[in-house]
Amino acid sequence: MAKKNAAQLTLFQETVYEYLVLLSPGEEIIEAVDGLKQLLHEQIGLEPYNRNSIAHLSLFKAEGVADAPVVKLVKKAAAGLQPFTVRLCGHEVLKHGNASRTLCLKLEDPEPVTALMAALDPRPEQKPAYRQTSILDKPKRPRKAIHPHVTIARNIAVADFDRITDFTPFDLHAEWVCDKITILRRVAGSTGHFSPCKVVGLTPQGATPIAE
Helix, strand or coil: CCCCCHHHHHHCCCCCEEEEEEECCCHHHHHHHHHHHHHHHHHHCCCHHHHCCCCCEEEEEEEECCCHHHHHHHHHHHCCCCCEEEEEEEEEEEEECCCEEEEEEEECCCHHHHHHHHHHCCCCECCCCCCCCCCCCCCCCCECCCCCCEEEEEEEEHHHHCCCCCCHHHCCEEEEEECEEEEEEEECCCCCCCEEEEEEECCCCCCCCCEC
Protein backbone atom coordinates (compact mmCIF):
# COMPACT_ATOMS: atom_id res chain seq x y z
CA MET A 1 0.00 0.00 0.00
CA ALA A 2 1.37 3.38 -1.00
CA LYS A 3 2.23 5.73 1.85
CA LYS A 4 0.20 8.91 2.24
CA ASN A 5 1.96 12.15 1.59
CA ALA A 6 1.92 14.01 4.93
CA ALA A 7 2.77 17.30 3.25
CA GLN A 8 -0.18 16.94 0.89
CA LEU A 9 -2.55 16.24 3.80
CA THR A 10 -1.31 19.33 5.63
CA LEU A 11 -2.05 21.43 2.55
CA PHE A 12 -5.78 20.78 2.92
CA GLN A 13 -6.09 21.18 6.70
CA GLU A 14 -8.74 23.68 7.74
CA THR A 15 -8.22 26.23 10.49
CA VAL A 16 -10.26 25.41 13.59
CA TYR A 17 -11.59 28.39 15.52
CA GLU A 18 -12.72 28.76 19.12
CA TYR A 19 -15.88 30.86 19.35
CA LEU A 20 -16.99 32.84 22.40
CA VAL A 21 -20.61 34.02 22.52
CA LEU A 22 -21.23 36.79 25.05
CA LEU A 23 -23.18 39.82 26.20
CA SER A 24 -21.14 43.00 26.32
CA PRO A 25 -21.94 45.89 28.72
CA GLY A 26 -21.46 49.54 27.85
CA GLU A 27 -18.17 51.39 28.15
CA GLU A 28 -19.08 52.84 31.55
CA ILE A 29 -19.48 49.40 33.13
CA ILE A 30 -16.40 48.06 31.33
CA GLU A 31 -14.35 50.92 32.81
CA ALA A 32 -15.85 50.33 36.27
CA VAL A 33 -14.90 46.64 36.18
CA ASP A 34 -11.42 47.58 34.94
CA GLY A 35 -11.16 49.74 38.07
CA LEU A 36 -12.09 46.75 40.25
CA LYS A 37 -9.48 44.63 38.51
CA GLN A 38 -6.83 47.29 39.16
CA LEU A 39 -7.86 47.55 42.82
CA LEU A 40 -7.63 43.79 43.25
CA HIS A 41 -4.28 43.71 41.45
CA GLU A 42 -2.91 46.31 43.88
CA GLN A 43 -4.06 44.14 46.81
CA ILE A 44 -2.99 40.65 45.79
CA GLY A 45 -1.51 40.83 42.28
CA LEU A 46 -3.27 39.37 39.25
CA GLU A 47 -2.08 37.35 36.29
CA PRO A 48 -2.18 39.17 32.90
CA TYR A 49 -5.17 37.11 31.70
CA ASN A 50 -7.20 38.55 34.58
CA ARG A 51 -5.91 42.10 34.29
CA ASN A 52 -6.35 42.33 30.53
CA SER A 53 -9.73 40.64 30.05
CA ILE A 54 -12.62 42.96 29.15
CA ALA A 55 -15.80 42.78 31.22
CA HIS A 56 -18.43 40.57 29.61
CA LEU A 57 -21.07 37.98 30.37
CA SER A 58 -20.18 34.62 28.79
CA LEU A 59 -23.00 32.63 27.23
CA PHE A 60 -21.49 29.81 25.20
CA LYS A 61 -18.27 28.44 23.72
CA ALA A 62 -17.86 26.32 20.62
CA GLU A 63 -15.28 25.21 18.07
CA GLY A 64 -15.64 25.02 14.32
CA VAL A 65 -14.05 25.72 10.94
CA ALA A 66 -16.70 28.18 9.73
CA ASP A 67 -18.61 31.10 11.22
CA ALA A 68 -21.97 30.26 9.64
CA PRO A 69 -23.07 27.40 11.98
CA VAL A 70 -22.33 29.45 15.11
CA VAL A 71 -24.09 32.53 13.73
CA LYS A 72 -27.09 30.39 12.78
CA LEU A 73 -27.22 28.93 16.32
CA VAL A 74 -27.10 32.38 17.91
CA LYS A 75 -29.76 33.79 15.56
CA LYS A 76 -32.05 30.85 16.37
CA ALA A 77 -31.58 31.38 20.14
CA ALA A 78 -32.20 35.12 19.73
CA ALA A 79 -35.30 34.77 17.57
CA GLY A 80 -38.15 36.72 19.17
CA LEU A 81 -36.02 37.67 22.18
CA GLN A 82 -36.55 41.33 22.97
CA PRO A 83 -33.91 43.59 24.55
CA PHE A 84 -33.75 43.22 28.32
CA THR A 85 -31.98 44.86 31.24
CA VAL A 86 -29.02 43.21 32.95
CA ARG A 87 -28.59 44.43 36.54
CA LEU A 88 -25.40 43.85 38.52
CA CYS A 89 -25.98 43.73 42.28
CA GLY A 90 -22.69 43.39 44.10
CA HIS A 91 -19.98 40.77 44.35
CA GLU A 92 -20.08 37.04 44.88
CA VAL A 93 -17.46 34.33 45.24
CA LEU A 94 -17.38 31.07 43.29
CA LYS A 95 -15.41 28.25 44.85
CA HIS A 96 -13.45 25.73 42.79
CA GLY A 97 -12.76 23.04 45.35
CA ASN A 98 -9.89 23.86 47.69
CA ALA A 99 -7.65 25.20 44.95
CA SER A 100 -8.99 28.53 43.77
CA ARG A 101 -11.73 31.15 43.85
CA THR A 102 -13.40 33.43 41.34
CA LEU A 103 -14.49 36.94 42.33
CA CYS A 104 -17.37 38.13 40.21
CA LEU A 105 -20.47 40.30 40.01
CA LYS A 106 -23.86 38.65 40.44
CA LEU A 107 -27.03 39.33 38.51
CA GLU A 108 -30.18 40.57 40.20
CA ASP A 109 -32.45 38.69 37.79
CA PRO A 110 -30.49 36.03 35.88
CA GLU A 111 -33.56 34.41 34.27
CA PRO A 112 -33.35 36.09 30.81
CA VAL A 113 -29.66 35.21 30.62
CA THR A 114 -30.06 31.62 31.83
CA ALA A 115 -32.84 31.10 29.28
CA LEU A 116 -30.58 32.36 26.52
CA MET A 117 -27.70 30.15 27.69
CA ALA A 118 -30.01 27.13 27.75
CA ALA A 119 -31.21 27.91 24.22
CA LEU A 120 -27.60 28.00 22.99
CA ASP A 121 -26.74 24.73 24.76
CA PRO A 122 -29.90 22.67 25.38
CA ARG A 123 -28.13 19.68 26.93
CA PRO A 124 -29.34 18.75 30.45
CA GLU A 125 -27.39 20.33 33.29
CA GLN A 126 -24.72 18.32 35.04
CA LYS A 127 -26.18 16.61 38.13
CA PRO A 128 -24.50 14.63 40.93
CA ALA A 129 -24.53 10.89 40.20
CA TYR A 130 -26.36 8.87 42.86
CA ARG A 131 -26.21 5.46 41.21
CA GLN A 132 -23.37 3.21 40.15
CA THR A 133 -22.66 3.40 36.45
CA SER A 134 -21.88 0.51 34.15
CA ILE A 135 -19.52 0.23 31.21
CA LEU A 136 -22.67 -0.44 29.18
CA ASP A 137 -24.04 3.02 29.95
CA LYS A 138 -23.85 5.37 27.01
CA PRO A 139 -21.45 8.26 27.65
CA LYS A 140 -23.16 11.60 28.19
CA ARG A 141 -21.75 15.11 28.07
CA PRO A 142 -24.03 17.23 30.24
CA ARG A 143 -23.36 20.94 30.34
CA LYS A 144 -22.27 22.62 33.53
CA ALA A 145 -24.92 24.15 35.75
CA ILE A 146 -25.84 27.62 34.53
CA HIS A 147 -24.67 30.49 36.73
CA PRO A 148 -24.34 33.73 34.73
CA HIS A 149 -22.00 36.37 36.15
CA VAL A 150 -19.51 39.05 35.18
CA THR A 151 -16.00 38.03 36.22
CA ILE A 152 -13.65 40.38 38.03
CA ALA A 153 -10.88 37.77 38.38
CA ARG A 154 -10.95 33.99 38.02
CA ASN A 155 -8.86 31.13 39.36
CA ILE A 156 -7.38 33.10 42.24
CA ALA A 157 -5.28 30.85 44.48
CA VAL A 158 -6.91 30.42 47.88
CA ALA A 159 -3.80 31.70 49.66
CA ASP A 160 -4.02 34.95 47.67
CA PHE A 161 -7.79 35.20 47.96
CA ASP A 162 -7.59 34.99 51.75
CA ARG A 163 -5.52 38.18 51.73
CA ILE A 164 -8.56 40.20 50.66
CA THR A 165 -9.79 41.79 53.88
CA ASP A 166 -12.64 43.97 52.61
CA PHE A 167 -15.00 43.08 49.75
CA THR A 168 -17.10 46.25 50.05
CA PRO A 169 -15.26 48.08 47.22
CA PHE A 170 -16.24 45.25 44.86
CA ASP A 171 -19.99 45.67 45.40
CA LEU A 172 -20.66 47.29 42.06
CA HIS A 173 -24.31 48.07 41.30
CA ALA A 174 -24.96 48.95 37.67
CA GLU A 175 -27.16 48.01 34.74
CA TRP A 176 -27.26 48.02 30.96
CA VAL A 177 -29.83 47.26 28.29
CA CYS A 178 -28.80 44.14 26.41
CA ASP A 179 -29.87 44.54 22.78
CA LYS A 180 -27.27 42.40 21.03
CA ILE A 181 -25.27 39.18 21.29
CA THR A 182 -21.60 39.33 20.36
CA ILE A 183 -19.63 36.48 18.76
CA LEU A 184 -15.84 36.51 19.02
CA ARG A 185 -13.32 34.02 17.68
CA ARG A 186 -9.65 33.04 17.79
CA VAL A 187 -7.62 30.13 16.47
CA ALA A 188 -8.35 27.07 18.63
CA GLY A 189 -5.54 26.23 21.03
CA SER A 190 -4.10 29.74 20.95
CA THR A 191 -3.94 32.11 23.91
CA GLY A 192 -4.29 35.37 22.01
CA HIS A 193 -7.15 37.82 22.18
CA PHE A 194 -10.51 36.99 20.66
CA SER A 195 -11.39 39.03 17.57
CA PRO A 196 -14.85 40.30 16.57
CA CYS A 197 -16.77 37.88 14.37
CA LYS A 198 -20.47 38.83 14.29
CA VAL A 199 -23.08 40.77 16.24
CA VAL A 200 -26.66 39.49 16.37
CA GLY A 201 -29.25 42.05 17.40
CA LEU A 202 -32.18 41.25 19.68
CA THR A 203 -35.48 42.15 18.07
CA PRO A 204 -39.15 42.31 19.04
CA GLN A 205 -41.15 39.11 18.79
CA GLY A 206 -41.89 38.13 15.21
CA ALA A 207 -38.97 40.02 13.70
CA THR A 208 -35.84 38.38 12.31
CA PRO A 209 -32.52 38.98 14.13
CA ILE A 210 -29.93 40.75 12.01
CA ALA A 211 -26.28 39.69 12.01
CA GLU A 212 -23.84 42.54 11.47
